[in-house]
Amino acid sequence: MKKxxxxxxxxxxxxxxxxxxxxxxxxxxxxxxxxAQGENLVGDTILVEGNxxxxxxxxxxxxxxxxxxxxxxxxxxxxxxxxxxxxxxNNEVRVRGILRAMxxxxxxxxxxxxxxxxxxxxxxxxxxCSTVKKYYLDALSYEIIVAE
Numbered sequence: 001m002k003k004x005x006x007x008x009x010x011x012x013x014x015x016x017x018x019x020x021x022x023x024x025x026x027x028x029x030x031x032x033x034x035x036a037q038g039e040n041l042v043g044d045t046i047l048v049e050g051n052x053x054x055x056x057x058x059x060x061x062x063x064x065x066x067x068x069x070x071x072x073x074x075x076x077x078x079x080x081x082x083x084x085x086x087x088x089x090n091n092e093v094r095v096r097g098i099l100r101a102m103x104x105x106x107x108x109x110x111x112x113x114x115x116x117x118x119x120x121x122x123x124x125x126x127x128x129c130s131t132v133k134k135y136y137l138d139a140l141s142y143e144i145i146v147a148e
Contacts, residue, residue: 028094030067031074038135041099048074048095048137049145052088060084063142065093076139084142092145097137106130 031050034041050065053073060083066073076095078084084093 031065032067032071034074034099034135035072038099038101038133042101042135043098045096045098045140046137048076048097048099049092050074052084052091052093055084055086055089060086063088063093063095063139065095072134074135074137076137076142079138080140081142085144088142088144093142094145095137095139095142097139100136100138102134102136103131104134106132 026047028047028049029037029041031048034046034048048065050067050073052063053066054064056062061078063076063078063084064073065076076084076097079097
């Protein structure tokens, strides 16, 4: 009986040791990389790092991150925690969250109204009714990155 238990225990240890997957380092995306690869990342939980430009002044529930001086920004909405800390502003922040996408209308010229224009045959978008894709995060956690 002891031999059977010993063999079972040894087999179980070997089986579990062989099935453990090595932890892969998690990819940290810049905001610019999110915009370059966003279509493939929507709905995934990812890490995004960028400079926090601004926090929503109504409780700090939204942080706005940008990775380059003239690049796009991404909004992170606090979902799994109360709010972003004020110390985030003007610092590098890494946010873990679920990437979402939304279509945002391009600003329309004053003189052209959507109902007053017609599309040429085969024309899919125009300057009046076109949209751009923007991304945001439903933030699960965050950390302020301290430069070393």
